[in-house]
Amino acid sequence: xxxxxxxxxxxxxxxxxxxxxxxxxxxxxxxxxxxxxxxxxxxxxxxxxxxxxxxxxxxxxxxxxxxxxxxxxxxxxxxxxxxxxxxxxxxxxxxxxxxxxxxxxxxxxxxxxxxxxxxxxxxxxxxxxxxxxxxxxxxxxxxxxx
Amino acid sequence: xxxxxxxxxxxxxxxxxxxxxxxxxxxxxxxxxxxxxxxxxxxxxxxxxxxxxxxxxxxxxxxxxxxxxxxxxxxxxxxxxxxxxxxxxxxxxxxxxxxxxxxxxxxxxxxxxxxxxxxxxxxxxxxxxxxxxxxxxxxxxxxxxxxxxxxxxxxxxxxxxxxxxxxxxxxxxxxxxxxxxxxxxxxxxxxxxxxxxxxxxxxxxxxxxxxxxxxxxxxxxxxxxxxxxxxxxxxxxxxxxxxxxxxxxxxxxxxxxxxxxxxxxxxxxxxxxxxxxxxxxxxxxxxxxxxxxxxxxxxxxxxxxxxxxxxxxxxxxxxxxxxxxxxxxxxxxxxxxxxxxxxxxxxxxxxxxxxxxxxxxxxxxxxxxxxxxxxxxxxxxxxxxxx
Numbered sequence: 001x002x003x004x005x006x007x008x009x010x011x012x013x014x015x016x017x018x019x020x021x022x023x024x025x026x027x028x029x030x031x032x033x034x035x036x037x038x039x040x041x042x043x044x045x046x047x048x049x050x051x052x053x054x055x056x057x058x059x060x061x062x063x064x065x066x067x068x069x070x071x072x073x074x075x076x077x078x079x080x081x082x083x084x085x086x087x088x089x090x091x092x093x094x095x096x097x098x099x100x101x102x103x104x105x106x107x108x109x110x111x112x113x114x115x116x117x118x119x120x121x122x123x124x125x126x127x128x129x130x131x132x133x134x135x136x137x138x139x140x141x142x143x144x145x146x
Numbered sequence: 147x148x149x150x151x152x153x154x155x156x157x158x159x160x161x162x163x164x165x166x167x168x169x170x171x172x173x174x175x176x177x178x179x180x181x182x183x184x185x186x187x188x189x190x191x192x193x194x195x196x197x198x199x200x201x202x203x204x205x206x207x208x209x210x211x212x213x214x215x216x217x218x219x220x221x222x223x224x225x226x227x228x229x230x231x232x233x234x235x236x237x238x239x240x241x242x243x244x245x246x247x248x249x250x251x252x253x254x255x256x257x258x259x260x261x262x263x264x265x266x267x268x269x270x271x272x273x274x275x276x277x278x279x280x281x282x283x284x285x286x287x288x289x290x291x292x293x294x295x296x297x298x299x300x301x302x303x304x305x306x307x308x309x310x311x312x313x314x315x316x317x318x319x320x321x322x323x324x325x326x327x328x329x330x331x332x333x334x335x336x337x338x339x340x341x342x343x344x345x346x347x348x349x350x351x352x353x354x355x356x357x358x359x360x361x362x363x364x365x366x367x368x369x370x371x372x373x374x375x376x377x378x379x380x381x382x383x384x385x386x387x388x389x390x391x392x393x394x395x396x397x398x399x400x401x402x403x404x405x406x407x408x409x410x411x412x413x414x415x416x417x418x419x420x421x422x423x424x425x426x427x428x429x430x431x432x433x434x435x436x437x438x439x440x441x442x443x444x445x446x447x448x449x450x451x452x453x454x455x456x457x458x459x460x461x462x463x464x465x466x467x468x469x470x471x472x473x474x475x476x477x478x479x480x481x482x483x484x485x486x487x488x489x490x491x492x493x494x495x496x497x498x499x500x501x502x503x504x505x506x507x508x509x510x511x512x513x514x515x516x517x518x519x520x521x522x523x524x525x526x527x528x529x530x531x532x533x
Contacts, residue, residue, distance in 0.1 A: 005284070006275050006283050006284045006288075007274055007275065007284060008274060008275050008276070008280035008281075008284055009274040009275065009276040009280065010274075012276055012280075015280060015281075018281075040281075040402055041278045041281045041396075041402065047393075047394065066300065066401075067296050067297070067299045067300035067303070067401075068296070068299060069287070069292050069295040069296050069299060069348050069349060069350075070346070070348065070349035071286060071287075071288065071289070071292050071347075071348045072345070072346040072347055072348065072349070075286075075288055075289075076288060079286045079288060082286075084346070084349070085286060087285050087286050087287045087292065087296070089296060089300075089401050097404055098402075099401050099402055100281070101281055101282045101285050101287055101399070101401065102285050103285050103286065112286065117349070122299070122300070122303045136284075138284065138285070
């Protein structure tokens with residue numbers, strides 16, 4: 001049972017579109033609707049042109065591993081059960097300057113620790129999949145070759 | 147006054163409690179003890195204190211502290227944010243208050259009982275995560291050590307730094323603590339083998355890459371440079387001080403900028419050195435914030451002691467130990483003396499200026515003290531004579 005995992009708020013107008021997109025199995029990145037510059041993580045105003053007009057645009061869902069860690073206890077109980085697991089930062093294919101935190105797993109609904117964390121290599125290609133916990137759908141990552 | 151606060155104020159009194167786990171005093175009691183001891187250290191009456199500065203993390207309110215210690219009418223009070231980034235900022239705020247005449251005698255302090263739930267914000271499980279944490283913590287990047295480990299792994303990948311470099315940092319701190327009877331790790335040595343066998347906390351960081359968990363409190367008294375001359379100890383003049391939130395910075399999980407490994411230390415250093423007659427090459431001792439060992443390596447680069455990517459090799463051959471080119475964290479600091487969000491780095495900087503450190507650097511006439519790297523930060527440059 002996947003209980004006790006930390007879940008995001010689903011009532012923040014600045015971030016809700018990301019989670020709504022994930023629920024539709026779309027990886028969305030917030031862009032400024034005025035100057036077009038992407039920004040991660042989401043925020044209400046564009047730091048380049050101060051526009052508050054926002055466009056949430058889908059990205060390919062492909063990228064490479066920029067870095068990763070392997071947490072060991074002490075951890076919150078839900079996570080401790082799967083430790084050691086991995087957390088990765090993915091650099092997106094469209095713009096490697098755009099990075100997203102996630103987990104590398106064997107398949108969309110596999111356990112958090114389904115990949116041997118010591119097999120992870122910085123720079124290896126990954127692609128997005130989606131996994132639901134309670135009322136939240138999370139993007140996760142699998143090896144692009146897998 | 148074009149020179150701003152330069153040399154206009156000094157730290158004249160320092161005080162601290164015992165360090166330990168499960169100390170019997172309350173968090174308020176610890177704060178009162180440290181402040182009282184700092185007042186005794188400089189011979190200033192409690193009723194003369196008219197300014198107070200601490201961290202936003204501090205749970206003791208100014209009013210509770212002031213009416214317990216018997217402080218005077220308080221005319222200036224402020225708190226500095228961002229956890230361990232705040233420490234030197236409290237000294238900067240105090241110095242500005244004194245230099246501008248808003249207060250005459252300011253106490254800066256930090257008191258902490260690790261057992262207090264509010265002391266570990268990352269361990270508090272909200273029903274739902276908001277803010278930027280919803281894009282990191284929900285994936286199991288839970289603790290500060292996980293967040294810094296992510297940057298560390300990338301740093302090792304880009305620059306070829308190794309666990310031996312991280313071990314250099316942990317071992318240097320431990321050697322200094324072994325000379326400091328007040329340090330938690332005074333009687334416990336640390337070998338490279340013990341370091342390498344240390345259990346993982348968040349790979350690539352092991353137990354010995356992490357700071358201690360400590361109950362304790364420290365305080366410092368700041369007055370004008372004129373008044374400092376009449377007090378018992380060599381003043382630790384506040385020659386330069388700076389705070390920094392760089393553009394687009396995100397606290398701890400700074401994965402989203404063009405150059406995530408260039409943290410707040412760099413801009414803080416630019417602001418600090420721009421107002422300083424002392425340059426990095428003049429500095430003979432430094433207290434660098436060390437919640438995690440890689441922060442030392444990043445800070446050595448950020449504050450200009452070596453180039454980008456050279457922070458690891460800089461720690462080789464005992465270079466940051468007493469007797470080396472730049473002894474760092476001469477009290478044992480957060481990793482081996484006590485972790486009180488870096489305030490013990492400030493008091494150790496003062497001791498180096500007085501010549502009373504248990505790892506005294508003989509010809510040290512200035513000391514750099516920094517606060518947390520990876521968060522909005524601050525730094526001070528102390529000197530033992532007006533430049």
